[in-house]
Amino acid sequence: MSTNRTFTMIKPDAVANGHIGAIINDITTAGFKIIALKYTKLTPEYAGEFYAVHKERPFYADLVSFMSSGPIVAAILEKDNAIEDFRKLIGATNPAEAAEGTIRQKYAKSIDANAVHGSDSDENAQIEGDFFFTAAERF
Ligand code: CMP
Numbered sequence: 001m002s003t004n005r006t007f008t009m010i011k012p013d014a015v016a017n018g019h020i021g022a023i024i025n026d027i028t029t030a031g032f033k034i035i036a037l038k039y040t041k042l043t044p045e046y047a048g049e050f051y052a053v054h055k056e057r058p059f060y061a062d063l064v065s066f067m068s069s070g071p072i073v074a075a076i077l078e079k080d081n082a083i084e085d086f087r088k089l090i091g092a093t094n095p096a097e098a099a100e101g102t103i104r105q106k107y108a109k110s111i112d113a114n115a116v117h118g119s120d121s122d123e124n125a126q127i128e129g130d131f132f133f134t135a136a137e138r139f
Helices: 012-016 020-029 044-050 060-067 082-090 103-107 122-132
Strands: 005-010 033-040 072-078 116-118
Touching: 005 020, 005 082, 005 122, 012 020, 012 060, 012 072, 020 033, 020 072, 020 082, 020 103, 033 122, 044 060, 044 122, 072 082, 072 122, 082 103, 082 116, 082 122, 103 116
Parallel strands: none
Antiparallel strands: 005 072, 005 116, 033 072
């Protein structure tokens, strides 16, 4: 298992608000290398599967509905200490609590529409990356 890769999605709110370019610029400026990149849209079934870990949470239905409401950008990123450094770069899940200069503080509006996803562990980064990308789509 890789210890220096993470998985991200630029969520439908940030895509709709025109922030794809700025967010990718923040990510690469912070030293992350893009290993795989895809512009796509999740079906409700696919979003439900991706977030199955949250199935019992009260926000699950809204989360699935939101994540399938418009196109997203999925990416695998590489950097030393990728999981922790990426979570620092994006800021707290709730943008109201996100530190100054973080991606969520700059581009997110609410805990649901929070601009980006970032994996919380090496294991989930692997699972989430495999969800979107074949081996031939990674460089
Ligand atoms: P993400 O990191 O993509 O993982 C699950 C998502 O659920 C999270 O970002 C939030 O956008 C969303 N969510 C909505 N309500 C909550 C909550 N109370 N706690 C955690 N995540 C929430």
